[in-house]
Amino acid sequence: MESKFVQAGPVRLQYFEQGHGPNTLVLVHGYASSAAIWRYTLENLSEGRFRVIVLNNRGAGESDRASSDGQFNEKDYLVETFADDLFNATEALGLEGYTLVGHSMGGATVTRFALEHQDRIKGLVLMNPAPLMGRALPDGWEKELRESLQAPKPPVRDMGFNAAHVTEDFKQAVMADISRNPVERFIGGRRSMAELKLRDRLDEINVPTLVIGGDRDTTVGINNILAEFQALPKSNRHLHIYHDIGHSPNVEVGDSVAALLGDFSVLAGSLDLQSAR
DSSP, X not given: OOEEEEEETTEEEEEEEEOOOSEEEEEEOOSSOOGGGGHHHHTTSOTTTEEEEEXXXXXXXXXXXXXXXXXXXXXXXXXXXXXHHHHHHHHHTTOOSEEEEEETHHHHHHHHHHHHHGGXXXXXXXXXXXXXXXXXXXXXXXXXXXXXXXXXXXXXOXXXXXXXXXXXXXXXXXXXXXXXXXXXXXXXXXXXXXXXXXXXXXXXXXXXXXXXXXXXOTTTTHHHHHHHHHHXXXXXXXXXXXXXXXXXXXXXXXHHHHHHHHHHHHHHHHHHHHHHO
């Protein structure tokens, strides 16, 4: 896909666009990864049925890494900041009535977005979202993280790399993006996720919302994934749990995730039309 750029308020963000269908999906990646993480989902989405926008958050890919003053700051990489960037980007692109999808930290980002701007979307998908009530960080976590970033290769969590179909060039593309991350993104993002207090507000979301998880996710934990689902209004919540899948279904079972997102996007659109009547 062709690399494009959009001015999202104070930062210029890289994005990729695929397809020309009537249903629009906006995909948001997680903590240390980039738009590259969506490859196996994208290749299974029909270009005739879906228009897909895949953003690189600030600090990822070729998106801006620093503030407008040229300085790196941990506050540039908070969930709240990413959600503001997402709003600015989608508004600049003229998007409305789309299905918004977030993976991992991206799940927290799109939740924050939906709580402020759910009038802009027709559906919301939380895929293995970062725990929306946060969690305590262990003593010495920042020193340990900084030391790990000095290693020859950046630290890797469960990104689905062990799936049989995953190629070396995919791994290299994802890892190349991770290796370019500023340390402030690692530190700021980790601190921001620890301080989340969004679960108690999920009952404010009134658009159809799909929670996706893997029962072998040890990064956020199946207990947290189910807690987010249970906190949503019963009238518009949907759940899909993959058996024997970890933190990155979009990599491990990208074909299934593509089908699931496609079906949900169409469903959300039909529900939106019904409510409009």
